[in-house]
Amino acid sequence: MIPKLKRQQIMDLLSSGRRVDGRGLEDLRPVEIRCRSVKNAEGSAEVRLGKTLAIAGVKTSIGTPFADTPDMGVMIVNAEFLPIASPTFEPGPPDENAIELARVIDRGLRRAEMIDLKQLCIVPGKAVWEVWIDIHALNHDGNLMDASALAAVAAILTAEVPKAMVNEKGEVTINKSERQRLPIKSIPITVTMAKIGDKLVVDPNLDEEEVADAFLTATFVDDKVCAIQKRGERGLTAEETMKALQIARQKAHELLKTVREVVGGG
């Protein structure tokens, strides 16, 4: 009953061009990015999207490459929706929502080739860098997807990883005193749109998320799309899809500017 009333209220507001938190339909919530707050991590970033807070950490280790990509480093994205973040989150292994989020972000990073994995090869077929990207939700007020993606990107951009060297015996050693940035090829930006009734809104908050019909998450690299995920239990028309992508593309531009300001060009 309450969701029904809430949906009605949200839809009434939307029809007059407003949202429950006072934003316009195509406004992002205020974005705040804080990098390098975790000293023990090679890279880290806390991202606030309104009241939503997510933190991402980058850790690296030396491992063996996959058999089909002997000359490439390994990137692993994991996400946890901790009970600290919401009364509805429970402890335990990642549920389908956390797994989906991690996989959508992974696809965005991978397809944009954000990290040049070829440069993370130390000894082909034997030793490569493994880059672990762990995303943790800390406060869930809607759109954990974009907050997490942004945190992952900012953490990767500002990460400083140790140097690996191969000695005469062919053994791999790590020099922790000498650090360098990860090899970056592009900056992918993820934007989520929600469909509520016949309206499309950008960056849905929790109230909107609870009543939305469907979501479209898109990751942009330059002006192209490199990953899309439609979510939610209702459908979208092709026209709505194209319009959502068009709005999301503009928002990605805005967010990219913010990221560049914070990390200094990247």
Added chain:
Amino acid sequence: MSIKSKELTLISPDGRRLDGRRPDEIRELKIKAGILENADGSAYVEQGNTKIYAAVYGPREVHPRHLALPNRAVIRCRYHMTPFSVEERKSPAPTRREIELSKVIREALTPAIIVEQFPSSAIDVFIEVINADGSTRCASIIAASVALASAGIPMKDLVAACSVGKINGVLVLDVTDVEDKYGEVDMPFAMMPNRNEITLLQLDGILGPEEIEKAISMAAKACKEIYEKQKNALKERYIELRKTVEEGFRT
């Protein structure tokens, strides 16, 4: 995934793919409804070498009870690959990929089901991939939606599905495993053809705005073709059932 399609010719200059298809051609598609006796509804789908069973149980009681919703049915979906369905044996335990696919397939099917008709009950959809050769989630949706209809579940429409790929710069329909692995793009897509609603859209790979629009319209066109085959499979099932009933009366 790392090997660029440039190193492998997936489509010839005259527009033929490795299996001889044109870019806008889907593989041969066979659908059979009502193939598993214990299930309330079921279907078997063969799309080239992608082979899938889907079964529907329900509406039935929800266990555990606390998952029940007072105003509608809960839809549960399990997409699972048999260990022998892929080249290297896959552990039968659900992987992260299977958990994600179970979710997106459920969300592709749910918009078609009139869930309000069965409060406090569950409709379970089980999908087994017997042999995987690309586009398994789309073939799963084709099968599951026929299984739901053959279980007599009231639906707004069937859900048809087809993937779009990009190989050597060309957009193609219904990607195979090789085209997925060595191609540039995989875009799984599902829709309710009669209602013109997209219920699943994923993209893994880079596409420009015009390409996305073209890919969606290609997929939508293919879905209309697949939709007819789904309806035929259901009709065949009812003709079969009628025969059995009539024979039953005679004896």
